[in-house]
Amino acid sequence: MNDFIDKRKKMLEAFKKEYRNRTNEGEMRDIPKDMFVKCEECNELLLVEDVEKNLWVCPKCGFHFRISARLRLKALDSNNTFVEMNQELSSVNPLDFPQYLEKVEKYQTITQEKEAVITGTMMLGNIPIAIGIMDSFFMMGSMGSVVGEKITRLIEKATMMRLPLIIFCASGGARMQEGMFSLMQMAKTTMALTRHDASGLLSIMVLTHPTTGGVAASFATLGDIIIAEHGALIGFAGPRVIEQTIHETLPQDFQKAEFLLEKGFVDIVTTRRELLSLLIKCCSYHEVAHE
Numbered sequence: 001m002n003d004f005i006d007k008r009k010k011m012l013e014a015f016k017k018e019y020r021n022r023t024n025e026g027e028m029r030d031i032p033k034d035m036f037v038k039c040e041e042c043n044e045l046l047l048v049e050d051v052e053k054n055l056w057v058c059p060k061c062g063f064h065f066r067i068s069a070r071l072r073l074k075a076l077d078s079n080n081t082f083v084e085m086n087q088e089l090s091s092v093n094p095l096d097f098p099q100y101l102e103k104v105e106k107y108q109t110i111t112q113e114k115e116a117v118i119t120g121t122m123m124l125g126n127i128p129i130a131i132g133i134m135d136s137f138f139m140m141g142s143m144g145s146v147v148g149e150k151i152t153r154l155i156e157k158a159t160m161m162r163l164p165l166i167i168f169c170a171s172g173g174a175r176m177q178e179g180m181f182s183l184m185q186m187a188k189t190t191m192a193l194t195r196h197d198a199s200g201l202l203s204i205m206v207l208t209h210p211t212t213g214g215v216a217a218s219f220a221t222l223g224d225i226i227i228a229e230h231g232a233l234i235g236f237a238g239p240r241v242i243e244q245t246i247h248e249t250l251p252q253d254f255q256k257a258e259f260l261l262e263k264g265f266v267d268i269v270t271t272r273r274e275l276l277s278l279l280i281k282c283c284s285y286h287e288v289a290h291e
């Protein structure tokens with residue numbers, strides 16, 4: 001085993017050396033893309049296998065890579081209890097926005113998902129829950145009619161079945177190509193969540209990188225418990241837009257999860273590794289409260 005680890009270490013070192021040389025020469029053609037990944041934070045070149053085992057968190061600096069909705073689900077649902085709802089719902093083009101459906105189709109091919117959120121019910125430990133997971137790789141997790149509708153139906157199901165609700169948010173905001181139809185989803189999801197809340201049920205929002213725009217300004221920040229993943233960017237408009245509007249320089253960590261915790265905007269900041277046990281703990285307190 002140690003031999004194997006040594007061998008892999010040597011291989012990585014040799015590759016890094018070669019990588020540096022190649023970078024200097026501007027020749028990157030032969031690098032096996034699927035084997036290595038560069039950390040966006042510390043620039044360390046990492047073996048994909050190692051990062052995968054670490055739930056896509058950089059083993060060197062703790063940077064959280066963005067991950068797909070399915071990968072997140074896999075990490076939460078090792079017993080395969082997830083029953084998906086409305087997976088066939090797919091966008092139409094209500095405003096005849098040029099090339100919109102082509103773009104949707106392109107992202108359907110890339111992500112193998114029909115839309116930017118997956119929803120359903122599952123067992124979290126031994127607690128039944130309703131869960132929605134947004135996928136930032138599908139048009140930056142933007143919320144159009146389908147995303148809004150799937151989330152609304154999920155919340156309604158949770159209310160009807162008296163289930164705690166967990167939504168993993170990841171979004172660039174409302175989907176521009178559907179204009180006002182996208183903005184209407186903010187009100188729709190909020191109303192459904194209000195009814196869930198009025199029924200005395202628990203909702204937990206997990207804000208992952210990035211949670212912005214119309215999603216941040218609606219259901220994402222309306223949970224009973226708001227958890228943010230380490231390093232996530234959370235806000236309405238981006239820092240550049242704000243700086244240009246107010247003509248002031250913003251603090252360095254502005255809109256980052258840790259900064260927002262300090263300001264009371266989120267309740268808990270956690271790492272991906274600790275997330276599952278934290279969610280189980282939050283839901284089990286709720287179960288106790290109901291007895």
Ligand SMILES: [Zn+2]
Nearest residue numbers: 039042058061
């Ligand atoms: Zn790193």
